[in-house]
Amino acid sequence: MSQIDDLPPLRDVIAAHDLRAKKSMGQNFLLDLNLTARIARVSGPLGGARVLEVGPGPGGLTRALLAEGAGRVVAIEKDARCLPALAEIAARYPGRLEVVSGDALEVDVPLEAPWRVVANLPYNVGTELLVRWLTPAAWPPPWESLTLMFQREVAERIVAAPGSKAYGRLAILAQWRCDARIAMTLPPEAFAPPPKVSSAVVHLTALPAPRFEADARVLSRVVAMGFNQRRKMLRAALKGLGPDIEDRLRAAGIAPTQRAEEVTLEQWCALARAVAEA
Structure with missing residues (x-):
């Protein structure tokens, strides 16, 4: 030393x-x-x-x-x-x-x-x-x-x-x-x-700005819900976000049958935007 x-x-x-x-x-x-x-x-x-x-x-x-x-x-x-x-x-x-x-x-x-x-x-x-x-x-x-x-x-x-x-x-x-x-x-x-x-x-x-547009609080909430039940399909893990969650998932380019670990950062941000719009 x-x-x-x-x-x-x-x-x-x-x-x-x-x-x-x-x-x-x-x-x-x-x-x-x-x-x-x-x-x-x-x-x-x-x-x-x-x-x-x-x-x-x-x-x-x-x-x-x-x-x-x-x-x-x-x-x-x-x-x-x-x-x-x-x-x-x-x-x-x-x-x-x-x-x-x-x-x-x-x-x-x-x-x-x-x-x-x-x-x-x-x-x-x-x-x-x-x-x-x-x-x-x-x-x-x-x-x-x-x-x-x-x-x-x-x-x-x-x-x-x-x-x-x-x-x-x-x-x-x-x-x-x-x-x-x-x-x-x-x-x-x-x-x-x-x-x-x-x-x-x-x-x-x-970074000077986030990679993709999203509300920080919404993104954090959605991601936390998805990964808290990471073995479940997202349509089940995120059902607490509303009855139209499958529509929101599809709007973000995510299949409702996907699991959290399969979703890219860009898709998570798109989902946060879709949820915020709802």
């Missing part, structure tokens, strides 16, 4: 501050600074960029972001045990790191748009945070890109194509408004403690 700055190695930081990862907080610390630097670079050139990080823990990715040139990093950390270690990083990079103590699900981001999100997300809140970032009240959002670590299974759901078992609501929400790709994968042994599954870094870039 090479050093990216003159701060102590992460294992020494963890030992000095007694930062044993807590399963209850979804913590798995990434200790290799080579890997944290690679993750930071996935988001693109960082010179002067404004970055939000969620769940920095002992600060491995935080240090990489700053070493790569981020102009300002706001790190939201719920675990108060980590704050002294993060304060040491803030002292090393004066004026460039702001540590916010709190829950990322509740804290307003104190950053001027546009900003990026780069984070090794806690497993227990990662998907909920992603959905919130993908469903703001207005589009384009205040963030320009998301570079996020997930369990590999979740990452595959984000980039999944129609017809696959991984294809579902998360793929629709992500691909409707973003370009999404898996940038790198990491084995369990890269973390301390090692999780039971592999992990992957997903990079999402916000």
